[in-house]
Amino acid sequence: xxxxxxxxxxxxxxxxxxxxxxxxxxxxxxxxxxxxxxxxxxxxxxxxxxxxxxxxxxxxxxxxxxxxxxxxxxxxxxxxxxxxxxxxxxxxxxxxxxxxxxxxxxxxxxxxxx
Amino acid sequence: xxxxxxxxxxxxxxxxxxxxxxxxxxxxxxxxxxxxxxxxxxxxxxxxxxxxxxxxxxxxxxxxxxxxxxxxxxxxxxxxxxxxxxxxxxxxxxxxxxxxxxxxxxxxxxxxxxx
Numbered sequence: 426x427x428x429x430x431x432x433x434x435x436x437x438x439x440x441x442x443x444x445x446x447x448x449x450x451x452x453x454x455x456x457x458x459x460x461x462x463x464x465x466x467x468x469x470x471x472x473x474x475x476x477x478x479x480x481x482x483x484x485x486x487x488x489x490x491x492x493x494x495x496x497x498x499x500x501x502x503x504x505x506x507x508x509x510x511x512x513x514x515x516x517x518x519x520x521x522x523x524x525x526x527x528x529x530x531x532x533x534x535x536x537x538x539x
Numbered sequence: 540x541x542x543x544x545x546x547x548x549x550x551x552x553x554x555x556x557x558x559x560x561x562x563x564x565x566x567x568x569x570x571x572x573x574x575x576x577x578x579x580x581x582x583x584x585x586x587x588x589x590x591x592x593x594x595x596x597x598x599x600x601x602x603x604x605x606x607x608x609x610x611x612x613x614x615x616x617x618x619x620x621x622x623x624x625x626x627x628x629x630x631x632x633x634x635x636x637x638x639x640x641x642x643x644x645x646x647x648x649x650x651x652x653x654x
Contacts (some may be wrong), residue, residue: 467644468646
């Protein structure tokens, strides 16, 4: 398997624009996580899915953020409208069900909102 | 709620020296513990994990970690550091509840290796 695949790797957008980040998890994995990494706050869990169903979105900072998982092989994280403070690296990760199983991370999308 | 503390933001060592990165956790039951490494511009890669059995765990790249329940710690060690070990290291604990795996990460420790 190619691992967790995220696109794009880098995104530069203007404030107010819509941004969509994409993730393809490892085939067969049950869980999908979206994280945001910043210098100030470290690695924050935004939302996670179990079998394509959103379970906990309490980490989503504002209503401007939304995430979907229409099928087992694809998820999106959307920011609309984007703001400069959304600039960060966004990671997608996936894992199998079961205690002790680790999360596998994509390479991340570096988002810059100017 | 579970939590992880990595008390050192930065650690500087000379190449060839030994290394220990600290991790303390808070969790109500027997935890599942992980160490990840993040090289610049990359995602997080698993170094090792503990969930039962021998409290000394061996990982990739010559790393090991020891689970000490009495100290709520899971420190990462390496006997001889290589320049390529310079990276960000994250300790994580999970699961939260209900059998699902929701990792909680520490803030990370940045390792700087001097030649």
